[in-house]
Amino acid sequence: MMGILNVTPDSFSDGGRHFELAEALASARRMRDAGVLVLDIGGESTRPGAEPVPAETELDRILPVIRALAGEGVLLSVDTLKPEVAQAALRAGAHLVNDVGGLRDPEMRRVCAEAGAPAALMHMQGEPRTMQQNPSYDDVVAEVFAFLREQAAVARAAGVPDVLLDPGVGFGKTREHNLTLLRALPQLTAGPDGVLLGASRKRLIDYLADVPRAEDRDPGTLALHLHAASTGAALVRAHAAAAHVQALRVQAALDLPG
Numbered sequence: 161m162m163g164i165l166n167v168t169p170d171s172f173s174d175g176g177r178h179f180e181l182a183e184a185l186a187s188a189r190r191m192r193d194a195g196v197l198v199l200d201i202g203g204e205s206t207r208p209g210a211e212p213v214p215a216e217t218e219l220d221r222i223l224p225v226i227r228a229l230a231g232e233g234v235l236l237s238v239d240t241l242k243p244e245v246a247q248a249a250l251r252a253g254a255h256l257v258n259d260v261g262g263l264r265d266p267e268m269r270r271v272c273a274e275a276g277a278p279a280a281l282m283h284m285q286g287e288p289r290t291m292q293q294n295p296s297y298d299d300v301v302a303e304v305f306a307f308l309r310e311q312a313a314v315a316r317a318a319g320v321p322d323v324l325l326d327p328g329v330g331f332g333k334t335r336e337h338n339l340t341l342l343r344a345l346p347q348l349t350a351g352p353d354g355v356l357l358g359a360s361r362k363r364l365i366d367y368l369a370d371v372p373r374a375e376d377r378d379p380g381t382l383a384l385h386l387h388a389a390s391t392g393a394a395l396v397r398a399h400a401a402a403a404h405v406q407a408l409r410v411q412a413a414l415d416l417p418g
């Protein structure tokens with residue numbers, strides 16, 4: 161389970177909650193103690209309509225958190241689109257890169273390969289600022305999964321040691337696109353690469369269960385993530401860490417033979 165640590169003032173569901181260093185570290189340590197495998201640290205919101213943040217601003221936000229948490233017994237990933245941010249974060253102690261840009265940037269691939277860092281590569285149609293204006297596909301499953309498999313091969317050829325594939329819920333997709341991808345997840349998890357899913361508190365849950373406030377969507381998030389885990393997803397990315405660790409442990413016990 162990958163716990164989300166948004167060190168931002170404007171993330172769509174928890175913006176500002178972990179913006180001060182002390183609050184970020186307290187939240188990180190709560191998630192570590194709850195048993196998350198990875199903490200995903202981000203300094204730039206990628207919600208629909210978000211404006212990009214300069215690299216130095218991103219780094220000012222996340223480097224103190226990464227440096228403080230390095231060596232505290234939890235893997236750290238850096239959630240960034242920028243190779244220079246990924247490189248600095250890896251040098252400061254992060255272990256992997258979470259690139260919502262899908263490692264399309266050859267410089268990001270070089271940074272990961274040079275550091276020997278695994279990467280989560282996510283599908284996004286367009287860019288956060290405009291991606292939800294008119295997302296369209298001929299065949300969303302075929303196009304998104306082909307992109308992920310192709311990018312995995314390109315990343316490995318560039319020397320990236322390992323990859324996780326993420327269909328990118330809410331990143332240039334309509335509600336129907338998201339649902340179709342979630343239902344088709346077994347086709348992706350059947351492949352050789354690990355799958356990561358991040359549906360936490362997203363608008364899709366409001367559409368499915370009428371939950372207008374993002375912070376109220378953790379139960380619906382769990383339903384989507386338990387579905388992903390049951391199809392074989394390796395990791396899920398969520399805000400409600402303790403609830404997820406508990407639910408995933410119980411689900412894993414049900415799946416174990418004997």
Ligand SMILES: Nc1nc2ncc(COP(=O)(O)OP(=O)(O)O)nc2c(=O)[nH]1
Pocket residue numbers: 164166168170171172173202204205206207239258259260280282326328329356357358359360397
């Ligand atoms: N791999 C991956 N990374 C992601 N990073 C950010 C968000 C957006 O959610 P959040 O970080 O909670 O909000 P914001 O981008 O506003 O900080 N979703 C994903 C995702 O689905 N998959």
